[in-house]
Amino acid sequence: MSASASSAPASRLSAIDRRGAERDVPGLLTAALADPAAVVVAARRDAVPTDGTGALRFLPVAEIPAGASWAFLGRTPEGAPVLLAAVGDDALPELAWSSLRLAGADLDPVDAEWAVLAVSVARWLRDSRFCPACGAETELAQAGWSRHCPSCGRQHFPRTDPAVIVAVTDAAGDRLLLGSNAAWPQGRYSCFAGFAEAGESLESAVQREVAEEAGVHVAAPLYQGSQPWPYPRSLMLGFRAVASDPDEAEADGEEIAEVRWFSRAQIADALAGHGEITLPGPVSIAHRLIVQWLGERP
Numbered sequence: 001m002s003a004s005a006s007s008a009p010a011s012r013l014s015a016i017d018r019r020g021a022e023r024d025v026p027g028l029l030t031a032a033l034a035d036p037a038a039v040v041v042a043a044r045r046d047a048v049p050t051d052g053t054g055a056l057r058f059l060p061v062a063e064i065p066a067g068a069s070w071a072f073l074g075r076t077p078e079g080a081p082v083l084l085a086a087v088g089d090d091a092l093p094e095l096a097w098s099s100l101r102l103a104g105a106d107l108d109p110v111d112a113e114w115a116v117l118a119v120s121v122a123r124w125l126r127d128s129r130f131c132p133a134c135g136a137e138t139e140l141a142q143a144g145w146s147r148h149c150p151s152c153g154r155q156h157f158p159r160t161d162p163a164v165i166v167a168v169t170d171a172a173g174d175r176l177l178l179g180s181n182a183a184w185p186q187g188r189y190s191c192f193a194g195f196a197e198a199g200e201s202l203e204s205a206v207q208r209e210v211a212e213e214a215g216v217h218v219a220a221p222l223y224q225g226s227q228p229w230p231y232p233r234s235l236m237l238g239f240r241a242v243a244s245d246p247d248e249a250e251a252d253g254e255e256i257a258e259v260r261w262f263s264r265a266q267i268a269d270a271l272a273g274h275g276e277i278t279l280p281g282p283v284s285i286a287h288r289l290i291v292q293w294l295g296e297r298p
């Protein structure tokens, strides 16, 4: 495998400038909409427009149909506003729309970050019109980043649900334990994952999920990096953990149909596309956790 792939980090630092402090500037959204240099990331559910090369296609404000929901996402390196337009399901049919699940891996890191940000905020704009505390219709504030309830006075923000995803190895680090979800096609394997529950630490969530899904126990999970994943509003937190009882590995038989230990040779074959199993694609943090382990060959 290539050196770049073997050193792929499980997380990436931000490549975009969100300008969060600007959101409180009065009239920011109005001024940005009137700025001829402004560029728009349109979001149609989880899809964004791409051009002929698969890159994210930024649109001028004038191309966005009436009725869109707007938010200020940040600025380009040149200082131009970057806006979100959350559009209806049938809007702009002439564009090529690509789901983040499919297009995400092909976008460059900057475009990918804008796209994930746009889809995440768009979902919140679409789904959270009413106050969860009292049911009244809320008013948008902070250039699309918060909602104020005029009835009970509460303020609401886009939510994120933490979820853990875990690459489990044996004590020597020579084998990787993966599971095949009952809902997946035969032969597809990935790391173990699940949402952190109310009142639960991430470390406890790792231990619980691995024990539930794979039947093994892990101590001292080590954080590796994170990935925002707007399905529906997750933040995937990647961990490595060592199974203290590797021979006990057994699928739960419900969510996970099968668990197996894999050697580096088997994983390398699968990543090269000629193994007996398939692994998650490069858009996912699971892929990065697996590639990171593979690159640690002693």
Ligand SMILES: [Zn+2]
Binding pocket: 131, 132, 133, 134, 135, 136, 149, 150, 151, 152, 153, 154
């Ligand atoms: Zn309220």
